[in-house]
Structures are given as C-alpha cells and as structure tokens.
Amino acid sequence: MRRHKMEWEEAAKEIFVKMPLQHENFFLDAKMAAEYLASKNGHKQVTIQDIEKVKGKYFIQVSETDQRKELEKRVAGDVNFFQRMEQSARRILDKDSELFQVETCYTCKNTLLSLSMLSKLKDEISSKFKELRVTERIYEKLPGERSRVLHNRINVALSGCQAGCSFPETKTFGVVLVSMPMVTDAVCSGCFDCVDACSQGAIVIRGGAPKINNDLCDHCGACVKACPTGTLESFRQGYRILVGGKLGRLHQRGFELYKMADRETLFKALEASVDFFLTRANGPKEFTALLRREGLSPIYQRIYQS
Ligand code: SF4
Ligand code: SF4
Ligand code: SF4
Structure with a gap:
C-alpha cells in the first residue's frame, strides 16, 4: 500500500x-x-x-x-x-519526504540526453522507488526509534555524461549516460578534433580515418560531438550503472555493474539492487561493505532471475 x-x-x-x-x-x-x-x-x-x-x-x-x-x-x-x-x-x-533521493547533474550542453528527458528519467526512477515501497521498507527495518533516519536513505545520482557532475560514483546507485562511437563511411577531413576531444587517448588517425581503441574508450561521446564531417557517429546510447559508492570513512568508488546497459536492464538493475539492499543491508554503509565482501554476484543473480 x-x-x-x-x-x-x-x-x-x-x-x-x-x-x-x-x-x-x-x-x-x-x-x-x-x-x-x-x-x-x-x-x-x-x-x-x-x-x-x-x-x-x-x-x-x-x-x-x-x-x-x-x-x-x-x-x-x-x-x-x-x-x-x-x-x-x-x-x-x-514537503513529502522519502527515504530515497534522486538527483541529476545540472545538465549542461554536454549532456547526451536532453534536460527534459533526464528529468523524465529522474521521475521514472522516483516512481519505481515508490512502487517498490522503498521508504516504508527502510522504516520497517529501522532497529529502533532512531533519530538519524537520514543515514539509511538511498542516494541516487544521474549524470548526463561521463563528467559525472552529480557524483554518481559516490552514491548508492549511480547512472551515467554513455554513447558508443562508430566510424562511418563519411570522409574524414583529418582535422584531429576527435583526437583532441578524447580525454582517454582512445583515438588515433591512421590511413586517413579514425581508429578507436575499445579498451580505452569509456563511451563519453565527446568525439562524436567534435567531429564536423559525420565520420564519427553514435552507434548506440545507454546507461553506465554503478552501485555501492560511498564517501566518508568507508570510502568506496561505486562498483561498475554495467559499462553500457539498455533501459530495460537499467530498471532491472535498479530493482535488483534495491532488493539486495533491503533484504541484506541496514543502510548504504552496510550495502557498500556487503558488496566489498560478496561482489556483484547477488545483484546479477537477481537480475537474471527477474
Ligand atoms: S555531467 Fe556532463 S552533462 Fe551533466 S553537468 Fe556535468 S558536464 Fe554537463
Ligand atoms: S567516446 Fe569518448 S572515450 Fe571513446 S573514443 Fe570518443 S572521445 Fe574517446
Ligand atoms: S573529428 Fe572527424 S573529421 Fe576530424 S579527424 Fe576526427 S574523424 Fe576525422
């Protein structure tokens, strides 16, 4: 209810x-x-x-x-x-208060999703949390009449690109918009704008065309934006998903659940992570500690079973 x-x-x-x-x-x-x-x-x-x-x-x-x-x-x-x-x-x-908080970055021109689409995604994730009764279930798990209820809140951050201005790597659940580039048949002008735009050093120009090193590429999409000729285009867009990030004493960079997931997987991952959190952990700190000990398998298992 x-x-x-x-x-x-x-x-x-x-x-x-x-x-x-x-x-x-x-x-x-x-x-x-x-x-x-x-x-x-x-x-x-x-x-x-x-x-x-x-x-x-x-x-x-x-x-x-x-x-x-x-x-x-x-x-x-x-x-x-x-x-x-x-x-x-x-x-x-x-205000109606919930024991989850979903934040977005300030969505500048670098975003891979428009401001309205990112806001819509934020609302959809909030609705999912409400549907999963996250606030009520956290309340039910609180060990006593605790005054520091906020310590148990699930924090979610969405970022429009890999710059991660909403700090998704430090949150219980982080989502980053990503874009996988591809080389098209359009003639490359050799301007090197893509090489300059790539902070990962993942592009070289060889034989008059760009070559992308997939091991280095983190799907930021900057080269596609920089390319004036259409030689580089986005092959597909998706969501990088991080879980268990934490600032403070138990400092932990979020564990990467998916480098690039589709929308359906994003919501399955969200549901699976919330289920793991609510059945096994008391608060974000314990969630991070559990992931350190057990790895991501308990979440992947829940995703595959769903
Ligand atoms: S994360 Fe990317 S889109 Fe969002 S504010 Fe930062 S640079 Fe802009
Ligand atoms: S998507 Fe980003 S990291 Fe990948 S090649 Fe392009 S600029 Fe470099
Ligand atoms: S930005 Fe586009 S046109 Fe310029 S070197 Fe890179 S691929 Fe070629």
Missing part, C-alpha cells in the same frame, strides 16, 4: 520548527524520525508525544536549553539565524 503524506498536529508542528538545530538536514531527519514513530505507534498524524520523543533523542547529551545557548554563541552576529532555520523547517514540513 502506498504511503501518504503524514499530517501533523498544529502544536507538534510549532514544537518542531522551534527546535534549536543548526542545519536543515537535521530538521529533515527529525521530521522523518517523528513520522516514523507516529506510523509505528499507529497514529494518523504526528502528535506532541511523537515529536517530544524525537527531541529526547536529539538532546540526550546536551539539554535543549544548553543546546540553544551553545548555538546562540556559535551564530553570534547572525541575528536572523533562528528565523531562517524556522522557515526552512516549515518548508520541510510542507
């Missing part, structure tokens, strides 16, 4: 927006923790008791009063700090 936007008692909202927190992500985390607690307790809306319990987790080592005093010292001179935080908290309350 689909989750609906959780309502809040007015009094609970007012307690929430006045919490002395120093970053809007803490508000988002507290909001999700309160909603998780409310749904676990069978409440139809977040109550004062729910938000007070979450506050108890936040201010366990330092009391709320001391935290406020400490924050006042730290932001001395910034007279609007608490007002800004309250506005952010109200905005966060108005």
Whole structure:
C-alpha cells in the first residue's frame, strides 16, 4: 500500500520548527524520525508525544536549553539565524519526504540526453522507488526509534555524461549516460578534433580515418560531438550503472555493474539492487561493505532471475 503524506498536529508542528538545530538536514531527519514513530505507534498524524520523543533523542547529551545557548554563541552576529532555520523547517514540513533521493547533474550542453528527458528519467526512477515501497521498507527495518533516519536513505545520482557532475560514483546507485562511437563511411577531413576531444587517448588517425581503441574508450561521446564531417557517429546510447559508492570513512568508488546497459536492464538493475539492499543491508554503509565482501554476484543473480 502506498504511503501518504503524514499530517501533523498544529502544536507538534510549532514544537518542531522551534527546535534549536543548526542545519536543515537535521530538521529533515527529525521530521522523518517523528513520522516514523507516529506510523509505528499507529497514529494518523504526528502528535506532541511523537515529536517530544524525537527531541529526547536529539538532546540526550546536551539539554535543549544548553543546546540553544551553545548555538546562540556559535551564530553570534547572525541575528536572523533562528528565523531562517524556522522557515526552512516549515518548508520541510510542507514537503513529502522519502527515504530515497534522486538527483541529476545540472545538465549542461554536454549532456547526451536532453534536460527534459533526464528529468523524465529522474521521475521514472522516483516512481519505481515508490512502487517498490522503498521508504516504508527502510522504516520497517529501522532497529529502533532512531533519530538519524537520514543515514539509511538511498542516494541516487544521474549524470548526463561521463563528467559525472552529480557524483554518481559516490552514491548508492549511480547512472551515467554513455554513447558508443562508430566510424562511418563519411570522409574524414583529418582535422584531429576527435583526437583532441578524447580525454582517454582512445583515438588515433591512421590511413586517413579514425581508429578507436575499445579498451580505452569509456563511451563519453565527446568525439562524436567534435567531429564536423559525420565520420564519427553514435552507434548506440545507454546507461553506465554503478552501485555501492560511498564517501566518508568507508570510502568506496561505486562498483561498475554495467559499462553500457539498455533501459530495460537499467530498471532491472535498479530493482535488483534495491532488493539486495533491503533484504541484506541496514543502510548504504552496510550495502557498500556487503558488496566489498560478496561482489556483484547477488545483484546479477537477481537480475537474471527477474
Ligand atoms: S555531467 Fe556532463 S552533462 Fe551533466 S553537468 Fe556535468 S558536464 Fe554537463
Ligand atoms: S567516446 Fe569518448 S572515450 Fe571513446 S573514443 Fe570518443 S572521445 Fe574517446
Ligand atoms: S573529428 Fe572527424 S573529421 Fe576530424 S579527424 Fe576526427 S574523424 Fe576525422
């Protein structure tokens, strides 16, 4: 069953927006923790008791009063700090929050997919996550009334080209648009623009035509864009898929699941990765650690069985 936007008692909202927190992500985390607690307790809306319990987790080592005093010292001179935080908290309350986040790069002219198509792909992936009940299933797995709910969020990044400006290699699931070049019959002018455009050193001009070293080529598509004669064209486009990327203490570059996959495989891979994540891991950190230990086989098996 689909989750609906959780309502809040007015009094609970007012307690929430006045919490002395120093970053809007803490508000988002507290909001999700309160909603998780409310749904676990069978409440139809977040109550004062729910938000007070979450506050108890936040201010366990330092009391709320001391935290406020400490924050006042730290932001001395910034007279609007608490007002800004309250506005952010109200905005966060108005949004439906999920335990997954799908981001795109800022989609400049280098993109291999138009801005609207990349946005559409983002929406389709978000819909898939909702269909798979990712938020609810993560909630169900949380070991207790955890205040750091956001640590369990699945992060997805889409990039319009291999430059990877949305950092897909550092996310739970990364998708990069790729394009495989091919040499056509159109006469090469010998301008060397493709050679200059190739950051991988994968092209040489021999006998008046380009030769591509497939071992070096990473399917960025830059040579095709650079070629003025149509000698180089895109043979096919697809998706490079990465899983288990992580920044921080357990730093890990995402494992490459596919160098170039089609759309059907992309969604199968997404579903298989989510299934592996939700059945075996508690949060992205454990997912990365599992992939380090077991490799990609558990995901490939799920893809082939689907
Ligand atoms: S990833 Fe590529 S398309 Fe996206 S913003 Fe960066 S350079 Fe542009
Ligand atoms: S697609 Fe990119 S890496 Fe491959 S040959 Fe062209 S420019 Fe080089
Ligand atoms: S960019 Fe095109 S025309 Fe110029 S050298 Fe490369 S293949 Fe030939």
